[in-house]
Amino acid sequence: MTTTTGTRHRTPAPHRLSTTLLGLALPLAVLAASAAVAFSWRDDLPDPVATHWDAAGTADGFASLAASAVVPLVTGAVLTVGLWLVGWFFGQSASNRRTAVGVSAGTATFLGATLLGTLWVQRGLDDAAQASGVGAAIAVALGAGLVAGVLAGLVAPRDARRPAEGPVSPADPRAPLGADERAAWIRTARGGPGLAVAGAAVVGTLVLVVVTGLWWMIVLPVVLGLVMASMMSWTVTVDASGLEVRSVLGVPRTVVPLDEVEGAREVTVDPFREFGGWGWRAGRGGRVGIVVRKGPGLEVRRTGGRVLVVTVDDAAAGAALLTSLADRAR
Amino acid sequence: MIFRIDPTAGEPLFAQLAAQVRLAVAAGTVHPGERLPAARDLAASLDLNVHTVLRAYQDLRDEGLVDLRRGRGAVVTAQAAHDYTDLRAAIDAVVRESRALSLPPETTLALLKEALR
Numbered sequence: 467m468t469t470t471t472g473t474r475h476r477t478p479a480p481h482r483l484s485t486t487l488l489g490l491a492l493p494l495a496v497l498a499a500s501a502a503v504a505f506s507w508r509d510d511l512p513d514p515v516a517t518h519w520d521a522a523g524t525a526d527g528f529a530s531l532a533a534s535a536v537v538p539l540v541t542g543a544v545l546t547v548g549l550w551l552v553g554w555f556f557g558q559s560a561s562n563r564r565t566a567v568g569v570s571a572g573t574a575t576f577l578g579a580t581l582l583g584t585l586w587v588q589r590g591l592d593d594a595a596q597a598s599g600v601g602a603a604i605a606v607a608l609g610a611g612l613v614a615g616v617l618a619g620l621v622a623p624r625d626a627r628r629p630a631e632g633p634v635s636p637a638d639p640r641a642p643l644g645a646d647e648r649a650a651w652i653r654t655a656r657g658g659p660g661l662a663v664a665g666a667a668v669v670g671t672l673v674l675v676v677v678t679g680l681w682w683m684i685v686l687p688v689v690l691g692l693v694m695a696s697m698m699s700w701t702v703t704v705d706a707s708g709l710e711v712r713s714v715l716g717v718p719r720t721v722v723p724l725d726e727v728e729g730a731r732e733v734t735v736d737p738f739r740e741f742g743g744w745g746w747r748a749g750r751g752g753r754v755g756i757v758v759r760k761g762p763g764l765e766v767r768r769t770g771g772r773v774l775v776v777t778v779d780d781a782a783a784g785a786a787l788l789t790s791l792a793d794r795a796r
Numbered sequence: 797m798i799f800r801i802d803p804t805a806g807e808p809l810f811a812q813l814a815a816q817v818r819l820a821v822a823a824g825t826v827h828p829g830e831r832l833p834a835a836r837d838l839a840a841s842l843d844l845n846v847h848t849v850l851r852a853y854q855d856l857r858d859e860g861l862v863d864l865r866r867g868r869g870a871v872v873t874a875q876a877a878h879d880y881t882d883l884r885a886a887i888d889a890v891v892r893e894s895r896a897l898s899l900p901p902e903t904t905l906a907l908l909k910e911a912l913r
Contacts, residue, residue, distance in 0.1 A: 646804040650841035651797070652833035701834075705841035780797065780825075787798050 477771025479557035479752070481623050488618050489567035490550040493574030496614075497542045500578030504535050504585055511585060516594040521678045525597045534585075538577040546570045556752035558771045561720070564619040565748060572615020579607035605682035628726055628769040634792045635729030635767070641786035643794065648706065651787045655778040656699035656714070658759030660737075660744025664694035697745035698758055702778045704788045709766055711756050711776050718746060720756075722774060724795035728767045730785040735763035735777050749775070764788075797825050799833075801842055809844060813852035821861060821872060822880050832862065832870040 479485070508531055517534045518527025553566035583603025588594055643649055671686040699714035708727065712719035737757035741749040749755045753773040757763070764781035766774045766788065778784065797820040801812050820826040832838075835853060839846040853870045856862045862870040894904040 641798055643800070644802055647800050647802045648842050649798050649800045650833075650838060651799070652837055652841060654831065701837065703837065703841055706843075783798050783825075 477558055479554060479563065480626070480770070481557070481563060482554055484621075484623055485553040485557055485563050485567060486550065488622055489553045489563075489570045490546060492567075492618065493546040493570045494543060496571070496574045496578050497539050497546075500581050501535055501539055504531065504581055507585060507589060510589040512588060512591050512594040512597075514594060515585060515588055516597040517584075519598075519600050521680065523598050523601060525595050528594055531585075535581060538581050542574045542577040545573055552748065556748060558752045559754045559774070560622070560625040561746070561754050562748040562752060564622045567622050568615040568619030571618035572611045575614035576607050576611025579610045580604055583607050601680055601682050605685065608685060625770065625772070627723075629723075630726060630728055630769050630796075632728070633796060634727060634789050638729045638731045638789045639782060639786040640793070641783065641790045643790050649787055649791070650703065650705040651780075651784045652701065652703045652705075653778045653780055653784065654699070654701055655756070655758050655776060658698065658737075658744055658777075660758055661694065661698045663744070664690060664698065668694065693745075700756055700758070700776070700778075702764070702776050702784065704784050704791070706791060708791075709764075709774075709784075709788055711774075720754075720774070722766055722768055724788075724792045726769045727788060727792040728769060730764065730766045730788040730792075732781040732785055733763055733765040733775065734761065735775055736760055737777065740775075799838060799842065801844070810848045810851040810855070813838075813849065814855045817852070817856055818859075818861065822883070824880065826872055828872050828874045830872045831868070832872070834869050 511531060514528040514530050515534050516525035516527065517529045518525070520526045549566045549570040553563045557563035557566065580603070583606060584597075584600050587599055587603060588597045591597060641649070668687045668690045671683070671690060675681070675683045675687065696713045696715045696718065701710075701712050701714070703710045703712070706724075707721070708724045709722040709730075710719065735755070735757055737744050737747075737755065737760060740753070741747040741755040741757050744758055745756075747755045747757065751773070752771070753775055755775045755777075757775065757777045759777050761777060762779065762781050763775050763777040764784045766776075766785075768774060797816070799813060799816060801809050803809065805812065807815075817826065817832065826832075832853065833841075835846050835849040838844075839849045842849075853862060853864055856870070857864045860873060860875050863873055864870050890904065890908070894901070
């Protein structure tokens with residue numbers, strides 16, 4: 467079965483105020499504050515300031531203070547506005563809103579902190595060429611960005627409980643159940659090209675750490691390895707409590723309660739085309755995808771215009787059981 | 797495959813589970829190399845004691861249908877992959893003949909059970 471999903475599910479995204487505060491106002495304020503602090507230091511800074519360092523930590527790129535601040539600020543502002551639009555238009559599901567505000571706040575914090583950190587080490591210098599020790603500043607900025615992003619994502623409100631009012635879509639498959647019967651469908655979704663890409667990235671960054679000797683960069687393969695482990699192996703369960711998709715690490719996980727299921731069916735998924743990659747992602751039209759490979763997947767339509775897609779084998783059976791259990795829960 | 801149990805049926809719950817895996821293997825809906833759900837997960841989903849599921853898995857292992865390995869769970873064996881094509885064709889023939897004779901399903905089942913004894 468091949469299906470296309472586009473603009474059919476255009477229920478307006480909820481929580482647009484919080485998306486705007488956390489995903490637009492906060493990141494722009496962080497960027498503006500960083501710029502203000504940077505310019506307040508102008509009398510202590512050399513002119514030009516160092517803007518780039520080589521692998522050995524020696525400054526090798528220089529610019530005026532204004533030019534060195536403009537690049538991260540404009541990059542951050544453009545990214546912020548783009549992500550805010552994603553949250554505004556495609557934020558039907560909490561995971562899309564949280565990702566948008568989290569990435570936005572995290573990136574703005576990282577960019578602002580990097581600007582301030584790299585200028586901080588140049589305060590009081592006559593010549594920017596003497597500036598060094600910038601690795602620690604960038605490591606701190608990375609940490610600050612991660613913390614700010616995760617916090618903003620966590621503060622963003624979750625979806626309100628929203629039981630369906632109508633029946634489950636009669637067009638979707640069913641797996642008839644006896645009155646006293648209990649039933650479960652449990653499958654694993656793992657591997658796929660994303661795993662190979664993530665594995666190559668871990669190895670690549672490890673090699674980079676060894677070659678450059680920049681110890682703080684060990685953060686990259688560690689974070690990548692954790693993300694790979696959490697994003698590329700999932701247990702998908704359909705039972706009396708609804709649909710659960712759980713990472714092999716236990717987190718992240720998501721649950722669709724039976725009373726929020728409007729329909730479920732097997733679809734053909736192309737992760738790269740529909741979601742721009744692999745893992746837990748936001749896709750076209752605000753669909754949420756937990757996608758590890760191309761091929762058949764389970765698509766669940768949920769109240770509030772939310773759609774969840776999981777790439778998993780035997781999806782037709784999972785869809786049939788989910789709709790039948792949902793019928794029973796109505 | 798969908799696992800079902802009916803607590804009101806006379807058959808023990810572990811036997812109901814094992815029977816479904818046997819049926820799924822014979823019907824070709826479960827393939828060799830495929831991993832059955834972790835006993836803990838399946839027990840939680842069906843609101844069963846984990847030992848009930850393990851008992852079913854152990855019976856299947858004793859029949860050579862699955863491998864039970866610590867950390868890997870229950871994996872359907874290659875040995876389970878008999879060629880069921882002829883059997884399925886024969887069953888189709890039985891169904892056709894029974895319908896042609898307007899035999900009630902219970903009668904056909906009773907005949908099959910008698911013949912298999």
